[in-house]
Amino acid sequence: MTTELRVLDPTEWDRWYGVLELAFGGVPEAPEERQLWRDLTEFDRSLGVWDGDLCVGTAGAFTFRLTVPGGASVPAGGVTMVSVAGTHRRRGILTSMMRRQLDDLRAAGESIAVLTASEPEIYGRFGYGVATYAARATIDTTRVRLSVPEGTDGVALRQAGLTESSAACEAVYARVVPTRPGMLARQPEWERLPLIDPPGDRAGSSPRLCVLAERAGEVVGFTHYAIKPEWASTGADGAVVVHQLMGLDAVAEAALWRFLCSVDLTREVQIHSRPVDDAWQHLVSDVRRCAPTLRDVLHLRLVEVSAALEARTYQAPVDVVFEVEDAFCPWNEGRWRLTGDAKGATCVRTSDPADLELSVRELGAAYLGGTSLVSLAAAGRVRELREGALVEASVAFGSPVAPWLPHGF
Ligand SMILES: CC(=O)SCCNC(=O)CCNC(=O)[C@H](O)C(C)(C)COP(=O)(O)OP(=O)(O)OC[C@H]1O[C@@H](n2cnc3c(N)ncnc32)[C@H](O)[C@@H]1OP(=O)(O)O
Numbered sequence: 542m543t544t545e546l547r548v549l550d551p552t553e554w555d556r557w558y559g560v561l562e563l564a565f566g567g568v569p570e571a572p573e574e575r576q577l578w579r580d581l582t583e584f585d586r587s588l589g590v591w592d593g594d595l596c597v598g599t600a601g602a603f604t605f606r607l608t609v610p611g612g613a614s615v616p617a618g619g620v621t622m623v624s625v626a627g628t629h630r631r632r633g634i635l636t637s638m639m640r641r642q643l644d645d646l647r648a649a650g651e652s653i654a655v656l657t658a659s660e661p662e663i664y665g666r667f668g669y670g671v672a673t674y675a676a677r678a679t680i681d682t683t684r685v686r687l688s689v690p691e692g693t694d695g696v697a698l699r700q701a702g703l704t705e706s707s708a709a710c711e712a713v714y715a716r717v718v719p720t721r722p723g724m725l726a727r728q729p730e731w732e733r734l735p736l737i738d739p740p741g742d743r744a745g746s747s748p749r750l751c752v753l754a755e756r757a758g759e760v761v762g763f764t765h766y767a768i769k770p771e772w773a774s775t776g777a778d779g780a781v782v783v784h785q786l787m788g789l790d791a792v793a794e795a796a797l798w799r800f801l802c803s804v805d806l807t808r809e810v811q812i813h814s815r816p817v818d819d820a821w822q823h824l825v826s827d828v829r830r831c832a833p834t835l836r837d838v839l840h841l842r843l844v845e846v847s848a849a850l851e852a853r854t855y856q857a858p859v860d861v862v863f864e865v866e867d868a869f870c871p872w873n874e875g876r877w878r879l880t881g882d883a884k885g886a887t888c889v890r891t892s893d894p895a896d897l898e899l900s901v902r903e904l905g906a907a908y909l910g911g912t913s914l915v916s917l918a919a920a921g922r923v924r925e926l927r928e929g930a931l932v933e934a935s936v937a938f939g940s941p942v943a944p945w946l947p948h949g950f
Pocket residue numbers: 564565620621622623624625626629630631632633634635636637656657658659660662663666
């Protein structure tokens with residue numbers, strides 16, 4: 542089999558995207574969703590693999606800015622739309638696209654690549670580590686009580702149209718982005734994403750609804766949610782499905798949670814993807830009854846170890862030498878001295894003895910402060926060569942706020 546890997550021509554998009562749709566099961570996306578992804582496609586960053594005139598592989602990249610610990614917004618390539626035709630799988634086509642893509646990202650000066658994986662097992666071999674997790678939970682609102690902080694009653698809530706309130710919600714979103722590692726600054730047109738609500742995806746629930754939280758006439762928070770009405774022989778048995786909730790402070794968020802937990806004719810609030818340190822866990826009277834579970838979300842790879850480690854800050858002083866393994870991007874291999882604190886960092890090549898030995902995948906997992914180096918060492922994935930270096934680096938890499946990505950791409 543001879544295949545050709547080349548940059549996508551815009552006229553080929555429908556065939557190219559069709560391969561992706563088929564690889565994901567072949568159920569056509571709603572027209573408005575398909576149109577959004579077409580509009581968001583960066584053609585010069587999209588790769589197609591062709592077997593004659595047959596498209597058999599797809600991979601794209603978005604030009605993102607990612608919040609990192611310390612609050613900086615760092616250029617990152619958002620790997621997306623990856624698929625290989627079922628007729629051509631397990632012959633190295635994905636590997637060839639990952640190779641080309643990481644070389645391209647490096648040439649473009651992006652020191653970080655991120656993706657959300659259809660299956661977590663796929664991308665570790667290419668140096669990606671799991672950098673953020675999200676919590677899922679179901680709050681049984683017939684049993685669980687909420688205690689809200691003082692001042693919550695000072696927040697006014699207002700039902701608003703999803704589209705009409707978009708600008709106000711985006712303004713809140715923009716203020717939250719720098720406060721949490723893992724979030725992506727909105728690029729043009731991405732504000733359309735939260736408004737995509739095809740009836741076929743609702744699984745019996747209402748269209749997306751919006752409630753704004755306001756104080757002194759200013760919008761300080763919002764929630765996007767839906768109601769799934771259900772009736773049992775014993776009465777109303779509906780659910781509230783939370784799509785998004787953001788507030789500029791604790792009371793704005795608490796007011797929104799209190800609203801969601803008290804919608805008439807419902808018995809539960811379904812939470813699909815929230816930060817692992819989210820406040821709702823501390824507002825509820827019985828977290829066990831909410832059955833929280835974790836799920837991997839953002840997989841992150843350091844494309845250039847030194848530039849990436851210098852782009853974030855460290856919550857405690859750190860001075861360690863890493864011995865980095867990186868078979869897929871060998872320019873990262875070898876020994877690097879990271880010196881940094883809360884103000885900034887340098888990361889340079891060194892011939893000094895190594896303090897910690899790990900692969901680039903572990904550095905990617907720890908990069909946003911959501912996975913500790915100590916926990917990776919406990920799994921044998923980081924080796925400590927100088928006593929004390931593991932705790933020093935692990936504390937420094939941490940983040941007071943858990944990293945989180947609120948949407949897929
Ligand atoms: C960011 C995103 O877009 S995530 C979306 C990813 N896409 C999908 O899940 C759609 C359905 N799946 C597919 O299209 C394909 O199976 C892909 C893209 C996952 C893999 O493509 P392939 O061309 O078959 O991968 P390739 O042949 O390069 O495999 C490389 C290695 O990964 C392994 N691998 C590939 N896919 C998987 C998988 N789903 N699970 C576990 N291992 C896998 C292969 O076994 C191979 O291992 P080896 O090097 O030890 O032999």
